[in-house]
Amino acid sequence: MSSSPTRLQRAFARHGIALEQHGAVYQVRRGHSEARILLPHDLPLEAKAVSQLLDFAGVGWPDRPQPVRCACATPDFHPGSLAPVGSIVATDADVVIPAAIGTDIYCGMRLITTGLRQDALAAHEPRWIRHLTRRLLVGETDVPVPSQAFRALFAQGPRACLDELAAEGVWAAADRARLLREVAGCVGLDGLVADPAYAPEHLVGTRERVRAADLGTVGSGNHFVEFQIVEAIHDRNIAHAAGLRLGEVAVMIHSGSRGVGFHVGQRWMDQARSAWQQGHKHPPSGLYALRGAAAQQCLAAMGTAARYAWLNRVVIAEWVREALESCVGADASRLVVDVPHNFVAAEQGLHLHRKGTTPAHAGDWALLPGSMGDASYLVAGLGNPDWLWSCSHGAGRALRRQVVRRQVRQDGASSPTWRCITLREERRLQEDPSAYKPIGPVLHSQEQAGLLRAAVQLRPWLTFKA
Template sequence: MRINRKLWSLLPLEQIDPGARQQIFDCLRDDRVLQMAVMPDVHTGYDLPIGGVVLVEGHVSPGYVGYDIGCGMCAVNTGIPAADLLPDQAAGKDLFTRIMQQIPTGLGGHHRSDPYPPFVSAGEDKALTTKVNRSVKGQLGSLGSGNHFIEISADRQGRCWITVHSGSRNAGHSVAGYYMAQARRIGDRFLSLHSEIGQAYLRDMIYCQNFALANRLKIVEGVLRIMGFSAADIGRLTTENLINENHNHAELQDGNLVLHRKGATPATDGQKGIIPANMRDGIYVTVGLGNRDYLQSASHGAGRVMSRSEGRRRVKLDNFRESMKGIIARVDKATLDESPFVYKEIGSVLAAQEGVVIEVINHLRPLVNIKGA
């Protein structure tokens, strides 16, 4: 629905939490903001609400991209019946254990060093260069924490899929923090595209986006290897069957325009996408409709209805366990803030988008879920 000259929202404003609503109005007041679209998973974020998409003239905002630069999802359809790969609960538990042993989750990374092109800050900041390279060295192929996940699923045809949600880890956080500080230093949330610091941010951001994709691919390849796929099969699947979307990024358009997505995925005409619901209700595969009113975007998930602290305080562990019956997952106090109850009901989130910005073409039912707790 069109709210005003600049704003299109897939959710009525009165259904948006007050913090996110204030962030929307703050954004719209800036003359450099030409258009804004709000996704139905919208909730309060840093500077810009999660689920916000903004087209800006002549400037880029590190805060509008956020700390986890390039965060996104990769999904691969193995084409093999899930019943053949995971015939029973014992097989699922064994897979869960082996993934947890071989793919780091949480704040840390690998003790070994994986090769990746070194980072050299375009802003020529030696401390930032050192910090990012230290992160990249150990964190390639690691999941991270919070709502990041690995999920093995069965689709409507019973085929096994692997989905990974992760980002650029501490590298992106370090780059984001550095350039947010530079913006604050000049008293603005934006950096001019015509400034050295604005161009430096774009180059460093792209490095982090590329690292985030390489990180997800490394995890997907690792899971396929654990499941017994050969190197040739892994190469074929990640080339032919991969869906990749990142939902925290900025992209140049028409030379002087910058499209910012904060927790929103591209939904150009015909583009396949991924919208996860929660640990219990799985993942929806979509195809974009290219709706320009909504800046060719869709939600990146269901959206939270409780903060992490609120979820830990309000959700009962017994209810969480009951809701997850039949799914191999970590269901304890460490993942309570990621339980299904802290997210919006996925049916209403999809209904707000279907036929407008996306069509749902498949549903992936979770069999094994690994959270980055």
């Protein structure tokens, strides 16, 4: 580096942030807070996101100012509401920062194969599009769940929940043996701690059947259900194990814990704020931490929302399977992987707060979606401790929704190579591919830094947005 400050260093210095650049890695520091950011040269470093990351790294209390052990960010890094998306912060094992995760707890991706080539599905396209539009967008759902099944889910886990489901509604045609096998393909699911005491009362009360209005729903924002074509195979062994073959169709599902996540997240963010020591100035960042017993209770509450997120993605996958069977006459689908990217995990003797980042331990599979107009990837984690055993959860936003909406309206619609099925034109504008970073640099920078290895490349065909 030059001995004189660069333009970027001078710009960040005006925000009180010291910055050093070493290749694709930025070291940032403000006061006692410091962090590391992996970002390709051709992607901009946003001052707001950096400031939020340093706020995240500086969380503490007046009598214990430094429970954070490490803070870093992946190339999908961009500003969030309080904590930046694409960040990982490791705290002491008795600390949880609820607002770092927010209310979309255990949001994640699920990828299933269809066992069908594109031409086989295209021949029946109008039928299955109508079918899934009713289920995913109109909300014509039928998901009866006994209260006992919800109690089993939160007290014992996914397998106990599946054992309690009656053969009605969406579960009537479900392959129970397949669903039980697929639990093992959900990254981190078996390690969750949960408790029915933290669930909304209407789910675990005395009613014989519960029809939760949000169960089996995609949600708004960047959530989606996308039909994708296997476009390239970079690791034959992983592709074979995943059941992904060139030219075949897979379906990627991106959704989270819906109302249960809001119930849990809001409650514990409020509790962390109310626990702040009286007589001391509140942190301007709005990030508060819990410690000791309160932190462990918060972790169990988050685990409760996380198990609901798993069930939500299971139901969405069953809607897809229902459409394949009723409209195409085939249902040879199987789970590739289900992986979360917005949660707190007890790992390595720490609490790892992953805000829009994905576990990438050695051998783990992860999913990196691009946009409705860019490729997505199945990747293998390499377990890099310098980046807290994590990788990005996708390309990351490049433009705020208000900006991209205005820009697309001004520029006018071109002939898109992508297709979006939605009942809300606003969603198509907000989620235009121009709103996202290109997936190529985001992926390749992580390969070069030793976070992951690309295995299978998937091209978007058709995306459902609620």
